[in-house]
Amino acid sequence: MPTGSHKKKKAEGTKKQRRRRRILAWTLIPLGSLVVLAGAGAGLLYYGLKPTAPNSQPSALHNAVKSAVQNIGQEVSGVTKPTNILLIANNARGASNPLSLGTAAGQADILILVHIDPQKHVVSLISIPRDTLVAMPGWNVPIPKIKTTFTLGLQESPQKGPVMAMKYVSRMTGLPIHDYIATDFQGFIDAINAVGGVKVDIKQRIYDPLHSGANLYPGVQTLNGSQALAYVRVRQNQAGNGYRVNDFQRQQAEMQVLHILKQQVLGAASHPTEVVKLIGTWEKDVATNLSTSQLLGIAMTTSGSKMANVQLGSVTDSMDLASAPISGLNAENYLTGAYYDVLDANHITQVLAPFGSTGATLGLPAFPSPSSVPIGLYGSASTAAQLRKDGFPVTILGPSQGGSSVIYPQGKMPWGWVVARAIGNSNEWVAPASSASSSVIVYGP
Numbered sequence: 001m002p003t004g005s006h007k008k009k010k011a012e013g014t015k016k017q018r019r020r021r022r023i024l025a026w027t028l029i030p031l032g033s034l035v036v037l038a039g040a041g042a043g044l045l046y047y048g049l050k051p052t053a054p055n056s057q058p059s060a061l062h063n064a065v066k067s068a069v070q071n072i073g074q075e076v077s078g079v080t081k082p083t084n085i086l087l088i089a090n091n092a093r094g095a096s097n098p099l100s101l102g103t104a105a106g107q108a109d110i111l112i113l114v115h116i117d118p119q120k121h122v123v124s125l126i127s128i129p130r131d132t133l134v135a136m137p138g139w140n141v142p143i144p145k146i147k148t149t150f151t152l153g154l155q156e157s158p159q160k161g162p163v164m165a166m167k168y169v170s171r172m173t174g175l176p177i178h179d180y181i182a183t184d185f186q187g188f189i190d191a192i193n194a195v196g197g198v199k200v201d202i203k204q205r206i207y208d209p210l211h212s213g214a215n216l217y218p219g220v221q222t223l224n225g226s227q228a229l230a231y232v233r234v235r236q237n238q239a240g241n242g243y244r245v246n247d248f249q250r251q252q253a254e255m256q257v258l259h260i261l262k263q264q265v266l267g268a269a270s271h272p273t274e275v276v277k278l279i280g281t282w283e284k285d286v287a288t289n290l291s292t293s294q295l296l297g298i299a300m301t302t303s304g305s306k307m308a309n310v311q312l313g314s315v316t317d318s319m320d321l322a323s324a325p326i327s328g329l330n331a332e333n334y335l336t337g338a339y340y341d342v343l344d345a346n347h348i349t350q351v352l353a354p355f356g357s358t359g360a361t362l363g364l365p366a367f368p369s370p371s372s373v374p375i376g377l378y379g380s381a382s383t384a385a386q387l388r389k390d391g392f393p394v395t396i397l398g399p400s401q402g403g404s405s406v407i408y409p410q411g412k413m414p415w416g417w418v419v420a421r422a423i424g425n426s427n428e429w430v431a432p433a434s435s436a437s438s439s440v441i442v443y444g445p
Helices: 015-028 033-046 060-077 149-153 161-173 187-196 225-233 247-266 272-287 293-303 345-355 381-388 413-423
Strands: 081-089 108-117 122-129 179-184 198-202 206-208 214-216 221-222 305-311 318-322 338-341 376-379 394-398 405-408 428-432 440-443
Touching: 081 161, 081 440, 108 149, 108 161, 122 161, 122 247, 122 345, 161 179, 161 338, 161 345, 179 187, 179 394, 187 225, 187 272, 198 225, 198 247, 214 225, 221 225, 225 247, 272 293, 305 345, 318 413, 376 381, 381 394, 381 413, 405 413, 413 440
Parallel strands: 081 179, 122 305, 318 428, 376 394, 376 440, 405 428
Antiparallel strands: 081 108, 108 122, 198 221, 206 214, 318 338, 405 440
16 A cells, blocks of 8 residues: 655756646645546647647547547556545644554545546546544444544554545445545645646635634635645634635535646646656555556546536534434444534435435434424524424424524434424534423524
């Protein structure tokens, strides 16, 4: 399993070295582009045959070469049918390699499932919300999130972080996953710097000194590696404008940067033989169970493919869960309070059915029908009307008392989940009642 040092020599200024850095970036770009941009890079094999006039059509030779590249890629990689590869971004601080716990017990800060369809020539990037609540029976894990599966695996001997992550993401999506590519923060920084930065249109002021360190102003600007890393990690913007304030907006920023990188790499007039020489540099920034020949084959297979984004979940799934017992969740049968994304497995199955999902599962108790969850509301008539429209029986107990809280009867945590998701304000406080009750009490708008 390739790992290695993140130390890099300083870039020198010759044209040849700049060309090398462009392909190096194509080879190493993390967070999705490790595979997707590899396909773009392989496209350089016939790049010179692409028409340059705005309305020109590809020549027969161009199309023939493109088809040949893709066919050879399928032979080399073995990717002749839809295939899934899990991309993992390790957030460990002071990590010696992408599979290191570092000084802060690295977690899967970003999880993207790449679905390659060689027949339709489409590469889909499926974003996995990292804070998704998942059941991990038998594991001593007080805050069981999908990102934590990677950490638990790294703590095993021998370590199996990617194996654990693939196992649980496969369950969560209902899709088979056998291959992975992992990178870390330093790998991302190195890759962005290797292409001379990325030009991003920042829509509003971003200021996040305590977490990502982002301090950016609106406008089109070129970000270096460290700035780009901060930009894609922001989810707690303190600028007061509602821009980049949750994980789902952060996922959109990740995809934005990937598309920008794809266009930059496609514009590189680099010699295709450099690909074979430089693909060995994967060992410096990534860890993968794919062989060099498979990586090159995948690059050729995905050459010229359309790139699509799929986002699972939304801000309505985010909530602040209080500590409470829940059977089968982990070894303790107890959930420790934290912010979680509580997703609907049935919805995931529907979204991913076109990709071959056989049925998603999060290992959680089933969501109850709204009609079986009585609500006592301290809130507005409009909120009551919306909840009734969703199927909940609602009794208005009084006017809003401020805040947004969902208090469920003891032992009925799933009741709290469905009500919080229906309110959908993001990060509702969801907690068990301190005394006996038969209804969910909502303090809301």
